[in-house]
Amino acid sequence: MPFIELLYYNKKGAVYAKTNKMQKVCHFPNVLEFLPADDTEKKAPIILTVDEYETIRLLDKKGYSQEQCAVSMQIARTTVQRIYETARKKIADALIDGHPLRIEGGDFRICDGQSSNCSFGGCYKQEIYKKYAAEKGEGIMRIAVTYENGQIFQHFGHTETFKIYDVEEGKVVHSEVVDTNGSGHGALAGVLNALNADVLICGGIGGGAQTALAAAGIKLFGGVSGDADKAVEAFINKTLDYNPDVKCSHHEHSHGEGHTCGEHGCGSHSCH
Numbered sequence: 001m002p003f004i005e006l007l008y009y010n011k012k013g014a015v016y017a018k019t020n021k022m023q024k025v026c027h028f029p030n031v032l033e034f035l036p037a038d039d040t041e042k043k044a045p046i047i048l049t050v051d052e053y054e055t056i057r058l059l060d061k062k063g064y065s066q067e068q069c070a071v072s073m074q075i076a077r078t079t080v081q082r083i084y085e086t087a088r089k090k091i092a093d094a095l096i097d098g099h100p101l102r103i104e105g106g107d108f109r110i111c112d113g114q115s116s117n118c119s120f121g122g123c124y125k126q127e128i129y130k131k132y133a134a135e136k137g138e139g140i141m142r143i144a145v146t147y148e149n150g151q152i153f154q155h156f157g158h159t160e161t162f163k164i165y166d167v168e169e170g171k172v173v174h175s176e177v178v179d180t181n182g183s184g185h186g187a188l189a190g191v192l193n194a195l196n197a198d199v200l201i202c203g204g205i206g207g208g209a210q211t212a213l214a215a216a217g218i219k220l221f222g223g224v225s226g227d228a229d230k231a232v233e234a235f236i237n238k239t240l241d242y243n244p245d246v247k248c249s250h251h252e253h254s255h256g257e258g259h260t261c262g263e264h265g266c267g268s269h270s271c272h
Helices: 050-061 066-073 077-097 124-135 186-194 207-216 228-236
Strands: 003-009 015-021 023-025 046-048 101-103 108-110 141-148 161-168 171-179 199-201 219-221
Touching: 023 050, 023 066, 046 077, 050 066, 050 077, 050 108, 066 077, 077 101, 108 186, 108 207, 141 228, 161 228, 171 228, 186 207, 199 228, 207 219
Parallel strands: 023 108, 046 101, 141 199, 199 219
Antiparallel strands: 003 015, 141 161, 161 171
16 A cells, blocks of 8 residues: 655654555545636635545535544544544635635545445445456556547546457457446546556546546546547557647637547647
8 A cells, every 4th residue: 555654753863754644535526626706816726635625525525424534545533633624724714715726636545446445335446446456467558448339439527438458468458348337537537547557548638637547647648539449559559649738628628619629639649
């Protein structure tokens, strides 16, 4: 399990180490920024970290006790209390003083379904992890593609299925279509993590989802359209045409009539 090692000095000057486990969060937030309706003053944003957001989600939205929240995030109850109090203070400051509220950063890791206490009642990612983590060999690279009717689906946050390809020694040795079980936006990065995916090929994808993928260690090749199988073949051959700066999203900006999220008009790049 990931952890941070901190060095401390006691009163006699001796050095000792303390480990601080990274807080587990179920999925990345779907919305990352909240702005006042009247933002003419342009006040500095208040930053709510992802782990602080998770305590708000579990305690206030889902109604967990602090003990349940601690088990879910795999930290001490006292740590939950400290994080929660900080989060509530930040939200109060944003609401009362009219500051923008932005969710980013923090010491966290996205759940991949390994935890036996995930969601206290069954988690779709658990079922995925049990199947796909065991099946993937050491020499396998697993590529996931947003998928619909043989094509690359163009809006990551709304994708209902991924097609996964296991590649070994430059050849696809297995492929299958996997249902996302209605997961959307921030939760999809957790699904990909549970699938043990190394690479994602997709069309349009928002900034929040990109951050979630980066946190999960999944490499992104966005702005791709067309046949899914051919895109994977091009990736293997290092000829995939993709957009390294893909930012197209139905939530972020529009390009006008006739432009879809996954087109290469935003600037493209080839793997070679």
